[in-house]
Structures are given as structure tokens and as C-alpha cells.
Amino acid sequence: MHRTARTAIAAAALTLLPQLAFAHTGVGDVHGFSHGFAHPLGGLDHLLAMVTVGIFAYQLGGRAIWAVPVTFVALMAVGGALGISGVDVPFVELGIALSVVVLGLVVAFGVKAPLAVAMALVGFFAIFHGHAHGEEMPADASGLAYGLGFMLATGLLHLAGIGLGMAIGRFGEAYGSRYVRGAGAAVAVAGVGILAGLI
Template sequence: MRHTVRTALAVAAFSALPQLAFAHTGVGAVHGFDAGFAHPMGGLDHLLAMVTVGIFAYQLGGRAMWAVPATFVALMAVGGALGIGGIGLPFVEVAIALSVVVLGLVVAFGVKAPLAAAMAVAGVFAVFHGHAHGTEMPLDASGLGYGLGFMSATALLHLAGLSLGMAVGRFGETHGTRYVRGAGAAVALAGIGLLGGIL
């Protein structure tokens, strides 16, 4: 229970840090927050990747339960700032679909990556997710509100993944692990579908 509370507080805190990275503030703040919050929720690729980050963090346990999601949120803010600022990145959509495949596979195979490696993988993919959010910001939205919106939604999706992992884990070591890994495999297959343009 203490891990869950610490995770929630850490992710919430990190979601509020990068406010200054966003330009165009002061106009349409409420609209910006709403649009930003809706963006990760409305795309299957973002939704799957962000929930799977939470499941991956749960599988790793310990400090990874807050460090991996917090890294994702923080570096997604960097990517969002790049997108809002009109700074291009190559292969954004491919990288986002690939993130779904890779994250699904690490969960499916129960990869026990070192914390630094897990944070690096999450962080690299987060930049591309954030860039996609930033480039699709409505013209009349506040950059600050929009950024806080998609960061808040992402933090909630990470918490959903952590909670899902914990809930499934209650089935016991054998059955819980099997279900979590099965979910990872399903996510990886969905990512392949996204890469192939099927989904």
C-alpha cells in the first residue's frame, strides 16, 4: 500500500514540474487542459503504451514503480515542448507504434531490466509520444494547460497500469505472472498491428 501511495505522489509531482517548458500560455487554459487530457485517452497507441509502462514498472518493483513512470512523464514534457515549438523529430509515428511493441514484449517476457535501462527505454519513447501531443495542440489552446492536461492523463494511465499489475498479481505468483505476461503479448501484437497500419 505504501508503494502505491508513494508512486501516486511521485508521478503527480513530476507531472507538475515541467510547466515552464510550454509556450503560448495565458489563452484558452481550460480548453488547453481538456484537449491535452483527452489526447492520450483518444489514441490506442498512446493508451496501450502508457498503461504498459505502468505494468512494466510493477513487474520491476522497488524504485522502478515510481522512477519509470516519472521518467516517462518528465521526458514526455520535453517532447511536448519540442512539438509545440515546431522542432521536428524523425519517424514519430513509427517510434510510437514501436514503443507499443517493445513495451509489450518486455512485459510478455518479464524482462528484469536494470533501473537505469528501464528509465532510458521509457524516456526515449516518451519523447516521441510527447512530440506527437505537442504538434497536435489546438491553435487556440494554452500550451501550459495543454501540457498539464496530457501529462496528467499520462500519469493516470501509468497508475492504471500499476494498479492492473497489482490486481492481477493477487491471483498468485504463477497465475498472476501468466496473466500479466499474456497482457504484454496482446499489447505487442496490437503494436505490430499499429506498425502495419491494420489498427
Template sequence: MHRTIRTAAAAAALTLLPQLAFAHTGVGDVHGFSHGFAHPLGGLDHLLAMVTVGIFAWQLGGRAVWAVPATFVGLMAVGGALGISGIDVPFVELGIALSVIVLGGVVAFGVKAPLAAAMAMVGFFAIFHGHAHGAEMPADASGLAYGLGFMSATALLHVAGLGLGMAIGRFGELHGEKFVRGAGAAVAVAGVGILAGLV
């Protein structure tokens, strides 16, 4: 378990390598990468969903620790490509708000979904998040650099969620799961607020 988490953290850190490469004058597209990296961090809905994916993966344990976040990042890239290309995906804002509610709910209720079902669920919601990122790409940014940016930020948010779940679990062997579920309930309530336009 600990080895898997260390591997996931290392993989997320490796996603920052493009940013280091783009830091040299005349190489890559710093503007596109930095905008893409900042986009998931700038919206409460994206932030909550992506961290909660990590917490959900931690709750499931085993292969889900890497497979669930990797599925989200991969299908978010697909959604991002659709958004950058101008291909419409219906109900994007609704899908994003529902992702916060549903992900918070599965964490709150401690749902032990089969791995395939968990991957399908997060992958479905990832398309909406990715489309929103892609559709909001600045006109003068490189699509590749921008996409690498938002994928990198998302991977790091997933790792943060994994770390948060593990930290809460260690905080109290008897009550750690209650704290995690409470966090999930808070996320779900925030999602309802986002859906209602109150947050």
C-alpha cells in the same frame, strides 16, 4: 512496495490540481488543459504504451515503480515542447508504434532490465509520444496548460498500469505473472497491428 504505490497514486492525483485551478472563470486555460488531458486517452497507441509502462514498472519493482513512469513523463514533456515549438523529430509515428511493440514484449517476456536501462528505454519512446502530443496542440490553446493536461493524463495512465499489474499479481499468486505476461503479449500484437495500419 505498497507505500511506494500509494505515494505514486498520490503524486498522480496531485497532477490534477492544475485542472481544479483552471476551473475558475478567467483563471488559466481550461481549453488547453482539457485538450491536452484528452489527447493520450484518445489514441489506442498512446493508451497501450502508457498503461504498459506502469505494468513494466510494477514488474521491475523497487525504485522502478516510481522512477520508470517519472522518466517517461519527464521526457515526454521534452518531446511535447519540441512538438509545440515545431522542431521536427523523425519517425514519430514509427517510434510510437515500436514503443507499443517493445513495451508489450518486455512485459510478455518478464524482462528484468537494470533500472538505468529501463529508464533509458521508456525515456526514448516518451520523446516520440510527447512530440505527437505537442505537434497536435490546438492553435488557440496555451502550451503550458496543454502540456500539463497531457502530462497529467499520462501519469494517471501509468498509475492505472501499476494498479493493473498489482491486481493481476494478487489475483493469482501462482498464475498472476502469467496473466501479466499474457497482457504484455496482447499489447505487443496490438502494436504490430498499429505499425501495419490494421488497428
């Protein structure tokens, strides 16, 4: 099996871990889990940023295919815990909008950042996304179930981004990277629209 395919399968398995934990702990409630799962899917800013993290990971290749998404999910969980606990994080909405612009530009320009830099970049923005998720948790939801829900949804969005990058890349070496970069540019433009309040 091709190394990239093996890495993608490993990333998919990692995204299932929260679901498995939820199934076996017996502590989560369905209400919290479903709300948590739906939250990243309900906002264009979250959707664009999380899918673009997957595309960015695909562009970097190698260990980044799993390390970049896992870093995002882990630090998003930290941000979520802060939001659930009522700990204030300044400029959350600005940070989320900027994440769409910056991640889109990184993909558009095909930035080959060192792995540590890529992980730090996505981790920084993940805290804002996580805080927004945590802050909007329903009062009657289980924090653990809610957190597992948004972590699983985010992991699946990262996988979608990796898959999208791979699918676009299949157009061929000559044009595949152009289309991937074009997708990044479109995301960055959408991010500017979100930042300006136009979207």
C-alpha cells in the same frame, strides 16, 4: 502498510502535482488543459504504451514503480515542448507504434532490466509520444495548460497499469505472472497491428 502499496500511493501523489500546479498558477486555460488531458486517451497506441509502462514498472518493483513512470512523463514533456515549438523529430509515428511492440514484449518476457536501462528505454519512447501530443496542440490553447493536461492523463494511465499489474498479480504466485506476461504479449500483438496499419 506494505512497501509496494506505499510506493503506489507515492506514485499517485506524483501524478497529482501537475494538477495542483495548474490549480494555483492561474495561467492555464481550461480549453488547453482539457484538450491536453484528452489527447493521450484518444489513441489506442498512446493508451497501450502508457498503461504498459505502468505494468513494466510493477514487474520491476522497488524504485522502478515510481522512477520508470516519472521518467516517461518527464521526457514526454520534453518531446511535447519540441512539438509545440515546431522542432522536427523524425519517425514519430513509427516510434510510437514501436513503443507498443517493444514495451509489450518487455512485459511478455518479464525482462528484469536494470533501473537505468528501464528508464532510458521508456524515456526514449516518451519523446515520440510527447512530440505527437505537442504537435497536435490546438492553436488557441495555452501550451502550459495543454502540457499539464497530457502529463496528468499520462500519469493516471501509468497508475492504471501499476494497478492492473497488482490486480493480476493477486491471482497468485503461480499464475499471476503468467497473466501479466500474457497481457504484455497481447499489447505487443496490438502494436504489430498498429505498425502494419491494421488497427
